[in-house]
Amino acid sequence: MDPAVFPLVLLTCLTLFTVLETQSITALYGETIVIPCNGGNPPPEDLVFIKWIYKRDDGTTGDLLIKQIDSEQATVQAIDEYARRVSISDTFSLLISQASLKDQKVFTCMLVSVSANQEYSSNVIVQKAPSSVQIFDTSEALQKDKLTIVGTCVVADSNPAADISWKKSGNLLVSDGKAVVISSSFKLNPATGLSTTTSTLQYAAAKEDSDAVFTCISTYNRTNKDVDLKPFPIYYPSEKASLQILSKEPIVEGSNVTLKCHGDGSPPPSSFFFYKKGVKELVENSNTYILTSIGRDAAGEYKCSLADDEKIMASKHIVVNYIDLTVSLTGRTVKKLGDVLPVKTEMNTSGNATVTWIKNGVKVKEPQFNSLTYADAGVYICKVSMSGLTEQRRFELVVEGKPWIINLRKHIMDRSQVLICEANAVPEPRFEWSIGSKTEDSFNYTDGKAVSKITVVPEGNLTVSCTVTNSYGEDVKTIDLYPEPSGNSSDHIKLIAVGLVVGLVSLAAVAGLAFCLRRKSRRQGSWSTRERNTGTPEENETLQHHNI
Structure with missing residues (x-):
């Protein structure tokens, strides 16, 4: 065209x-x-x-x-x-x-x-789908029963404008003007013509909402995009207080006691009043109060209250356990054998107590010394126990007196004999033996018991004395010794036995011969020396030999 x-x-x-x-x-x-x-x-x-x-x-x-x-x-x-x-x-x-x-x-x-x-x-x-979904202006915590801003959800640059809704732990929130208030708006960008939708959630929380998860849901073209917020701490004032005793129970006199006050609010209160015997003391930025070296006079009721609300108060009763123990004997006590020694015990306790006596590590009855013996000497401990508290007193009893020989014996070794002399004595004694200048083989002295040993080879029958002496006197005992034959003692016994057997056999032979001759004389009648020649030569020789 x-x-x-x-x-x-x-x-x-x-x-x-x-x-x-x-x-x-x-x-x-x-x-x-x-x-x-x-x-x-x-x-x-x-x-x-x-x-x-x-x-x-x-x-x-x-x-x-x-x-x-x-x-x-x-x-x-x-x-x-x-x-x-x-x-x-x-x-x-x-x-x-x-x-x-x-x-x-x-x-x-x-x-x-x-x-x-x-x-x-x-x-x-x-x-245009939203370029972003974000939550701004979130609160640090929610207030119990008070409308608080949870956050502002912004859905930016969309066309058409997006819809915003809110959920709490998966449940849709509906604005009721009281516990839930949702305010929404949108803004058109004049340069791009895109819309930005904004929604602000206010919520009056309950204590149970401390684990709640709030979610902003952006709905665009039937497609949802969710943004979750971390759980909020729920703030609410304390309604009651509690008082704890942190020290190990039972509380004993002289220990430190820590009192700890709690408020059930969130966040918990940090300042408190502590009441000690009616005296009020403020403790700031701490919930503990320490009683140092508590005495029995500190027992009683203790209280604490919130610094900003003294009507919210708690109390605890403190019992201080104590034991007063006195024993009349202390340290090292030295007494004489046979003395009377009274032992007096006095005690004062905050409750029922158990009394235990121990001597040299062994449990014994309460000591009563009416007449002291060496056996009474030792280390005594009086222990009083009550509800985790123990007090004890210790004394050492030393009993002195003249020696007392408790044993003198001998021990045979071949031809020698070991003499052992044992004695109780305090203070330490010395031994003397009645055998010339014979020196001791050994000497031992432990816990009031002395032992001396010597070795003797007796040449004949001998009586030996052991004399034990200290500053209080002496004691003497004797023992008889007999010489031992040479050789083995068992061989000696065997020789004696053989000799006895031989002697018995000889006696039996002589008795038998005499019996035979007497029977013969009875058959032949009596006879005299003149008639001796009438017997056989053998019979005559036998009679002469035995003077019959």
């Missing part, structure tokens, strides 16, 4: 267009908008050219581009910002790059053919 004729034909064709129903096209922000010309259907076979126009905000029409069928390239007619953004596809769809909210207009495709002229209009809607 002649270019000079084309404007006249176009003017004629524009008056003969058939306008079809407008369709809606949804595009994504920042992407390329694709607007089909005729719903995507093939163009007429006698198509001459295609023209794209749009409707400006003031109601006027703006040209975008035109494409003749017999031309490979489209001619961009736009002179505004669309001049660099519009193009046409092979299917004659209008392409608009870098979609923005300003592109939300009506775009029209004009088909000019030999047989008919048609218009296809499309209303473009540009959508």
Whole structure:
């Protein structure tokens, strides 16, 4: 077609267009908008050219581009910002790059053919998902029964505007103007046309909400995006106080006692009044009060209260355990054998107590010394126990007196004999033996018991005395010694036995012979020396030998 004729034909064709129903096209922000010309259907076979126009905000029409069928390239007619953004596809769809909210207009495709002229209009809607969902201005803690801001949820740069809702531990919160207040608003960016939605949640918490998780839910195009907040501490004032005794029980006199006061508020109170015997003392930035070296007079009721509310108070009764113990004997006591020694014990305790006496590490009865013996000497401990508290007193008893020999014995070793003399004596004694200048083999003295040993080889029967002497007197005992035969004592016993047997056999033979001769004389009658020759020579010799 002649270019000079084309404007006249176009003017004629524009008056003969058939306008079809407008369709809606949804595009994504920042992407390329694709607007089909005729719903995507093939163009007429006698198509001459295609023209794209749009409707400006003031109601006027703006040209975008035109494409003749017999031309490979489209001619961009736009002179505004669309001049660099519009193009046409092979299917004659209008392409608009870098979609923005300003592109939300009506775009029209004009088909000019030999047989008919048609218009296809499309209303473009540009959508944008929120760029971010964030929570700002959160509180450090929530107040019990008091509206407190949980946080402000902001959903930025979307089109259309996003919806915001709140949940607590998965349950949807509904504003009731009392315990839950939700305030929402949105703001349009004049430069981009995008909307920012804001929602602020105020909540009056309960103690049970200390583990609650609050969630902001952004809903855009039927899609949710959640942002959780960490659980808040719940602040509330103390309603009651409690007082603890941290020291190990039972409390004993002289120990340190720590009192600790608690308030059930959140956060817990940090300053308290402590009342000691009616005297009030303020302790700041601490909840403990220490009683040092507590005495029995400190027993009684103790109280504490909150520094900012003295009506909230708690109390505890303290019992101080003590033992007073006195024993009449102390240290080292030296007494004489046979003395009377009274032992007096006095005690005063805060409760029922158990008394135990121990002598030289062994439990004994309470000592009563009516007549002291050496056996009474030793180390005594009186122990009084009560509820984890123990007191004890110790004394050492030394009993002195003249020696007392408790044993004098001998031990035979071949021909020698070991003499052992044992005696009780305090102070330490000395030993004397009645055997010339014989010296001791050994001497030992331990805990009032003395032992002396000597070795003796007696030549004959001998009586030996042991004399034990100290500053209080002496004691003497004797023992008889007999010489031992040489050789082995068992061989000696055997020789004695053999001698006895031989002697008995000889006596038996003599007795038998005499018996036989007496019987013979009875048969033959009496006889005299004159008749001796009448016997046999053997009989006569036997009688002479035995003087019969």
